[in-house]
Amino acid sequence: MYGPRDLQVYVRNSSHQIIGQVDDFTQVALVLRYNAVSNWVLEISATSRNASLLSPGSNPNGGLIFKLYGTTLLSGPIHTFGYAENEDGTAKLTLAGPDDTQHLANALVWPNPGSAIDSQTAAYYSVTASSSSTETLMKNLVNLNLGPGAITERRKSGLTVETSSNRGKTGQSFKYRFEPVLDALAEIARGAPIGTPPGYLGFRIRQKDASAGIEFQVYTTTDRRTTATFSKGRNNLISTSYQATAPTMTYAILGAGREAVDGSDNAAVVAKALFGYSRVDTQPVFPGYRVEGFMDVGEVDPAATDAQAQLDEKGQDALYTGATSITITMKPQDTPQLTFGKDFFLGDQVQVLVPYVDAVQEQIREVELTFSASDGLTTEITVGTEATTSRKTSGTTKRLNSLADMVKKLSTRK
Incomplete structure (x- = not known):
């Protein structure tokens, strides 16, 4: 058309x-x-x-x-x-x-975004059982690491952050240490389906229409499964190819915290506690297929008040990305x-x-x-x-x- x-x-x-x-x-x-x-x-x-x-x-x-x-x-x-x-x-x-979203891949999440690199006092950029929405947390992350709220040397010229509409869930907990801002945002957004039936939060940086400058934006996607169907019979599909690939992880073992264990030569550092997360694969092509995987999430203190929330975020993210791969x-x-x-x-x-x-x-x-x-x-x-x-x-x-x-x-x- x-x-x-x-x-x-x-x-x-x-x-x-x-x-x-x-x-x-x-x-x-x-x-x-x-x-x-x-x-x-x-x-x-x-x-x-x-x-x-x-x-x-x-x-x-x-x-x-x-x-x-x-x-x-x-x-x-x-x-x-x-x-x-x-x-x-x-x-x-x-x-x-690239598009302007590249700026999110160019910046890292600093433990103390408001301080110079030689004045970092925290080990991680940490959010604990936040009462803020997912959207607000995402926009704060961008604002402090490359937006108007960042220190001068890290501030991306011309970039503003759209006002939050408070979409997503509350109660999220996470920690980051020098991961790309883009990766952190993708993980945070992935854990916050919204609406009934659920949609998801997308994000991007785009040129602003009203004035010179670029803007970090968060938008909602829509469940169109009943209104957007593609098939040969509907005459809206010219060609198609389909591929299903077995999952890479259906049972995630998370190693949280770190402690030293004496060995014969040197002390070994191992996880303080282990936690297991499983996923029932909703795709019918590989029923009952089990793949175990280990994730070191040593940044999560098992004794912290929000430890369970952090572990849930990490575990579900690992299983989400390791699920059966379906590509059309x-x-x-x-x-x-x-x-x-x-x-x-x-x-x-x-x-x-x-x-x-x-x-x-x-x-x-x-x-x-x-x-x-x-x-x-x-x-x-x-x-x-x-x-x-x-x-x-x-x-x-x-x-x-x-x-x-x-x-x-x-x-x-x-």
């Missing part, structure tokens, strides 16, 4: 101010990922009137904003700029980069009743009917959109469990990233 010109591409400068629009691209590929870093690639003629807007020489630290019918799909910095000239004299520019990759056919960006979105739960198994009802983990001036729009969607998130990168981005790595090695070689 979309054409290539339904996509609007805007150029921003280093201050996140829009300085122009690119309306003559030859191809744009967007890979949108749920609670992970997305990617984009844009190709355009080197003789385009907009080439100067994209050049790192004239627009250093610039970026792009991609909108579909006025709704921002993603925004992000230009990380790779490539030029190629053919034998016939024609030339093109290829630009690529499909090319949907847009219909007036079911079109991505209008009727269903990244992170929503949908239903896909495939041969040999029952209906698969899982979240949309990834959406790859390719807008071509000659061929229009193609869409590929990945539906599946947490463990199936492909985090794939388009071939163009891989090649450009490899080239960038080679250039970096050459420039730093002594």
Whole structure:
């Protein structure tokens, strides 16, 4: 239902101010990922009137904003700029980069976010049976580690944090020590289903529509299993592939706390207490399959008042990511009743009917959109469990990233 010109591409400068629009691209590929870093690639003629807007020489630290019918799909910095000239004299520019969510992967959770690194007094960034909502805890984490509340040297210029709507649950407990902020947020959000039937909290950093700047946002996904069903019989599925992989952990042993045990040579450090968590696999393809796994959660003190809450979070997270992997990759056919960006979105739960198994009802983990001036729009969607998130990168981005790595090695070689 979309054409290539339904996509609007805007150029921003280093201050996140829009300085122009690119309306003559030859191809744009967007890979949108749920609670992970997305990617984009844009190709355009080197003789385009907009080439100067994209050049790192004239627009250093610039970026792009991609909108579909006025709704921002993603925004992000230009990380790779490539030029190629053919034998016939024609030339093109290829630009690529991550979305602004990359800033969450670039920052770590400091034990004392408000203090310099040589003045850390705590072992962990700790939250104990908090009365705040999941959303508020997530936004506090971002604010203190790279938002306006961070110390000056860590503050991401132009980043603000959206006001919390207090979604999610209360009573959460967790500890982090120099994990990427992105990973911490994914774990916190994963443990907080909301609503009836349950949806989930998604997060991202996007260009703000009302003013220059980027914003950390939390949004709710929707259970659309009864309204968004894909199948050949409904004529809304062009092609599909399905794969189920056995679970990697169905019984988690958590080792909490640490104590020294004398040995013949040196004292060994072992867990003070052990705790077991099991998961009944809801997928019917591997019934009764048992896989044991061990997790060292020494940061959890078994004697702490919130020890059980911390252990529950860690145990359930390990079992969630280690569950049966279900992956469906499909090319949907847009219909007036079911079109991505209008009727269903990244992170929503949908239903896909495939041969040999029952209906698969899982979240949309990834959406790859390719807008071509000659061929229009193609869409590929990945539906599946947490463990199936492909985090794939388009071939163009891989090649450009490899080239960038080679250039970096050459420039730093002594």
